[in-house]
Amino acid sequence: MSLATQIQNLKGPLIAALAFEKREAELAEEMGPEALQFGRLFVAPSASIKQNLVWCQNLWPETLLLPCPSITQGASSLKSLSPRWALYSYENHRRAQLIQEKLKTWALGEIKFLQDFDKKTFGAWTLLEKDWILACTKPLGVAPLGEFQFMENRQFPPTRAYLKLWETFTFHLHPPEKLAQVMDLGSCPGGWTWVLQTLGCQISSVDKAPLDKKIASLPRIQFLKKDAFALKPDEVPPLDWLFSDIICTPERLFELVQSWRASGRVKNFVCTIKFKGKTDFSMIEKFQKIPGSRVIHLLHNKHEATWLCVEKPYWR
Ligand SMILES: C[S@@+](CC[C@H](N)C(=O)[O-])C[C@H]1O[C@@H](n2cnc3c(N)ncnc32)[C@H](O)[C@@H]1O
Incomplete structure (x- = not known):
């Protein structure tokens, strides 16, 4: 036929x-x-x-x-x-x-x-x-x-991971407001923290590994050398945004975001869901069911999807 x-x-x-x-x-x-x-x-x-x-x-x-x-x-x-x-x-x-x-x-x-x-x-x-x-x-x-291509910054950011946030804020979400209180989990070497810094945010940047030196020395960045899973929501000020690009299983990320959501201390989330081997559709569905959520794949995602969960004014 x-x-x-x-x-x-x-x-x-x-x-x-x-x-x-x-x-x-x-x-x-x-x-x-x-x-x-x-x-x-x-x-x-x-x-x-x-x-x-x-x-x-x-x-x-x-x-x-x-x-x-x-x-x-x-x-x-x-x-x-x-x-x-x-x-x-x-x-x-x-x-x-x-x-x-x-x-x-x-x-x-x-x-x-x-x-x-x-x-x-x-x-x-x-x-x-x-x-x-x-x-x-x-x-x-x-x-x-x-299809599109960014005019990339090849001088400052240490890797191309920053393009995931550039794409998110150019096409999907309005960016955080100036002086927004944000936390970047799994932030090393610092591309996402750098993007958030350029937007005027106040950033708690968390990783077990150190930040790139030139990013660590920028204003409004507090670096916490910690296990992101050991950090409790009441140890940090209430957050306008929580970002995560931590390498971990979708299950671990889901537990992490559920504990931050349950605390009522975070308004908006942007998190990378990382897959190893087969894509886990049941986990994608669990993230999609969280009220106010969308799961998307970005042009700059690898074998990953991006979970967005925001208050209404932020959708583009
Ligand atoms: C893909 S990289 C993040 C890249 C970052 N978004 C950027 O723009 O440079 C993932 C990071 O997750 C961190 N990570 C993995 N497990 C972690 C944990 N339990 N606590 C904190 N950071 C963790 C790794 O050290 C690594 O730096």
Whole structure:
């Protein structure tokens, strides 16, 4: 059966979801058994997708199947639907590229931390097989295919871990206010602490290992050389934000955040859930069920997900 026929056999409006690189297996699990896979792209009936997709880099609601009898006709069908297009190419690369060359495109280019974006109108498409196009005129998000690159700071932060917080605050959450009281657990060598310092926060930075010297000497940082799991909520002032990038099992992190939540002394949380081997979907579900939560995978996450739990004003 042709791919187009398989798609036509799916019932009702369709949704497509592009997996993050190397996270196809996780997205396949989330999309369910009805979904069809084309490289990193999964297509399923919209009605079968009920949850927020953690492992989806770019979501294409209301995906359409368009005939593509020739390069010119394929390009003109797309042009009639949207001024600009981003191509996800997984097969028939040359033909897809020739169609894309007839279209206007759009890329975010290198972006700055906390940059504001004008939402441009653009679509996303793929050449499913030689003579069928799968297209969406309103993919979610500001970045075509969910791809972007930061103008990185290659001088100051000791590693690239700081990009996880840059991405969180540029795309998902408004950053903490100046002089917010925050704690950074598992902070060494100090990228997250540095980001929070640049935002004007007052930081308790906690790790068993030492902070990078140039970060430790910045103002408003108190370094506590401690086991984060031994620290009790009433040993520190009430917190506007608690951050954790500790290397530990999802179970240990869950117990840790539950004890801080139970204390009532933390308003907002940003924590990395780290996986070893198989991704633990049952633990992701436990984090998702905490009121006010979202679990997302960031472009800068490795085999990790990020748990966000914040008061309403902070969602972007
Ligand atoms: C991925 S690194 C954190 C990177 C950091 N966010 C940054 O931007 O530089 C994980 C850190 O967790 C720390 N860690 C692991 N177990 C810990 C524990 N029980 N208490 C405190 N820190 C711990 C490690 O020492 C390590 O520095």
